[in-house]
Amino acid sequence: MHSGVQNVPLDINFALFISPFSEYMFMQRALIGSFAVCLGAVPVGVFMTLRRMSLTGDAMAHAILPGAAVAYLISGLSLIGLTLGGLVAGIVVAALAGWVARSTHIKEDTSLAAFYLISLALGVVILSLKHSNVDLFHVLFGNILALDNAALYLLAGICSISLFILAILYRALVIDCVDPQFLRRYGPASGVAHYGFLFLMVINLVAGFHALGTLMAIGMMILPAAAARFWMKTLDGMLLVAVLISLAGCVTGLLISFYVDLPAGPAIVLSVGVFYIASIFFGAHGGFLSKVFANQHLTG
Amino acid sequence: MTIQLSNLTLAYDRHPAVHHLTATIAQGEWLAIVGPNGAGKSTLLNAMAGFTQTHEGRIEGLCASQVAYLPQQTLLDKSFPMTVFELVSTGLWHKLGLCKSLTMQQSRQCADALAAVGLDGFEKRMLSTLSGGQLQRSLFARVLVQDQPVILLDEPFNAIDAKTLADLTQVIKQWHQAKRTIIMVTHDLDYVHEYCPQALLLARECIGHGPTKVVLTQENLTRARRLCESFDDHAQWCTKRAA
Numbered sequence: 001m002h003s004g005v006q007n008v009p010l011d012i013n014f015a016l017f018i019s020p021f022s023e024y025m026f027m028q029r030a031l032i033g034s035f036a037v038c039l040g041a042v043p044v045g046v047f048m049t050l051r052r053m054s055l056t057g058d059a060m061a062h063a064i065l066p067g068a069a070v071a072y073l074i075s076g077l078s079l080i081g082l083t084l085g086g087l088v089a090g091i092v093v094a095a096l097a098g099w100v101a102r103s104t105h106i107k108e109d110t111s112l113a114a115f116y117l118i119s120l121a122l123g124v125v126i127l128s129l130k131h132s133n134v135d136l137f138h139v140l141f142g143n144i145l146a147l148d149n150a151a152l153y154l155l156a157g158i159c160s161i162s163l164f165i166l167a168i169l170y171r172a173l174v175i176d177c178v179d180p181q182f183l184r185r186y187g188p189a190s191g192v193a194h195y196g197f198l199f200l201m202v203i204n205l206v207a208g209f210h211a212l213g214t215l216m217a218i219g220m221m222i223l224p225a226a227a228a229r230f231w232m233k234t235l236d237g238m239l240l241v242a243v244l245i246s247l248a249g250c251v252t253g254l255l256i257s258f259y260v261d262l263p264a265g266p267a268i269v270l271s272v273g274v275f276y277i278a279s280i281f282f283g284a285h286g287g288f289l290s291k292v293f294a295n296q297h298l299t300g
Numbered sequence: 301m302t303i304q305l306s307n308l309t310l311a312y313d314r315h316p317a318v319h320h321l322t323a324t325i326a327q328g329e330w331l332a333i334v335g336p337n338g339a340g341k342s343t344l345l346n347a348m349a350g351f352t353q354t355h356e357g358r359i360e361g362l363c364a365s366q367v368a369y370l371p372q373q374t375l376l377d378k379s380f381p382m383t384v385f386e387l388v389s390t391g392l393w394h395k396l397g398l399c400k401s402l403t404m405q406q407s408r409q410c411a412d413a414l415a416a417v418g419l420d421g422f423e424k425r426m427l428s429t430l431s432g433g434q435l436q437r438s439l440f441a442r443v444l445v446q447d448q449p450v451i452l453l454d455e456p457f458n459a460i461d462a463k464t465l466a467d468l469t470q471v472i473k474q475w476h477q478a479k480r481t482i483i484m485v486t487h488d489l490d491y492v493h494e495y496c497p498q499a500l501l502l503a504r505e506c507i508g509h510g511p512t513k514v515v516l517t518q519e520n521l522t523r524a525r526r527l528c529e530s531f532d533d534h535a536q537w538c539t540k541r542a543a
Contacts, residue, residue: 050380050381105313171393171398171399172398174380174386174390175390175393177377177380178377178380178382178387178427179375179376181349181351181369181371182369182371182390182393183393184350185349185351185364185365185369186365186394187365189393189397189398232381233381234381234383234426235382238381
């Protein structure tokens with residue numbers, strides 16, 4: 001009797017958290033899809049914050065939009081069309097911006113801003129020439145609650161490719177972050193790391209726009225990484241905590257979306273945003289409270 | 301391996317930072333590149349390291365992958381979450397590349413290099429917690445691990461204390477005894493007089509190259525200062541061509 005009384009609230013909690021995912025296929029698909037996006041994109045996001053490329057990622061997200069929009073005009077909501085459109089636009093902008101930055105005195109952020117603005121304007125012009133009133137809601141805010149098998153395979157594939165390439169480039173990326181000149185004496189290693197990383201950004205943004213939309217995808221890369229810096233000092237630790245925060249954000253965001261009837265993509269990013277703001281206050285390394293209560297000091 | 305600089309010109313926006321420099325640096329030489337600010341010292345070192353393209357002329361006898369280069373600390377991102385051991389082990393890039401793991405012997409090599417520069421026990425310290433002197437010792441340890449015949453040092457003793465300077469000078473002396481070629485850029489003329497057998501006085505062009513006492517005369521230093529101050533925004537095109 002006693003134990004039965006105790007179990008009632010536990011069962012209710014269990015049902016609240018689990019039943020949307022156990023009873024509804026679209027929620028299961030959303031969870032799997034968003035986890036795939038997180039596992040691929042968040043480690044890349046950690047490196048983006050460490051390389052001070054957060055705004056570069058934002059620019060790339062905008063650069064992908066017109067490619068996807070043009071693909072939408074040509075092939076509608078075709079998964080392959082949208083993926084290729086975003087991929088081509090992103091890679092072309094990243095490659096051009098990187099080439100100009102390395103070949104001229106223009107800095108990379110300026111170069112990238114210039115090319116993504118040109119790309120964005122070109123996309124808008126093409127759309128206006130077609131006099132098309134297409135609904136780009138899917139591209140802007142994703143479609144996480146309507147992922148089909150093909151979309152899930154695509155997200156899982158991009159996640160796998162991204163983790164594989166990141167594992168290969170990991171050492172070069174780390175060295176390139178700490179001492180950007182070091183690898184430049186060893187043949188193409190520095191260039192491979194730089195362009196390889198831009199490629200990783202692009203494919204993860206493309207995966208992100210299928211699930212969360214172009215404008216939300218970058219949030220999933222940057223926010224968990226920024227939050228993790230408040231909790232861990234080592235790179236391994238930051239990668240682990242950032243991924244865990246993003247996964248928790250996906251579960252929370254999907255549940256909020258389910259119960260409060262909010263758009264799922266923004267709900268997920270907002271959930272991770274709450275983790276980030278909480279980390280600013282409570283983070284063990286550099287959080288506000290850790291500074292307020294740090295009135296003791298060590299002996300050496 | 302003798303390094304030959306032949307009629308070398310290095311330029312920024314067509315203004316020469318190093319102008320028609322010809323010099324020979326013998327294997328095992330300990331050479332200090334000195335000169336006023338803006339003389340082209342770091343530009344020359346960067347070109348030898350393979351970072352800067354030559355505008356005219358050639359650098360021969362220098363393979364970029366056989367050079368260990370010690371950068372100025374300001375070029376490093378100390379805030380990156382990396383340990384001292386990890387920084388030193390990056391010196392093994394030429395052996396490990398992207399994918400190979402550190403062997404036990406290589407791990408010992410890194411630990412020995414840290415011990416040699418007086419950083420025993422610092423293996424797990426994060427870079428962000430190091431003082432300027434400790435970071436410089438770590439970078440010297442990385443050069444030790446790189447184990448290359450030519451060593452380029454860019455302002456190695458900027459803002460470090462006397463003890464660190466003395467310890468790291470011992471490391472350089474050992475490299476010199478092992479017949480490695482050491483080329484260092486520095487502003488510290490007293491240091492050059494005391495330790496460096498050879499000097500190259502630069503003021504965009506070569507003012508003197510040879511034994512330190514012969515090169516670093518008051519007359520040469522005054523001339524170097526005067527030449528360095530004569531930068532001209534409206535300069536004529538240079539008509540001196542490569543031989």
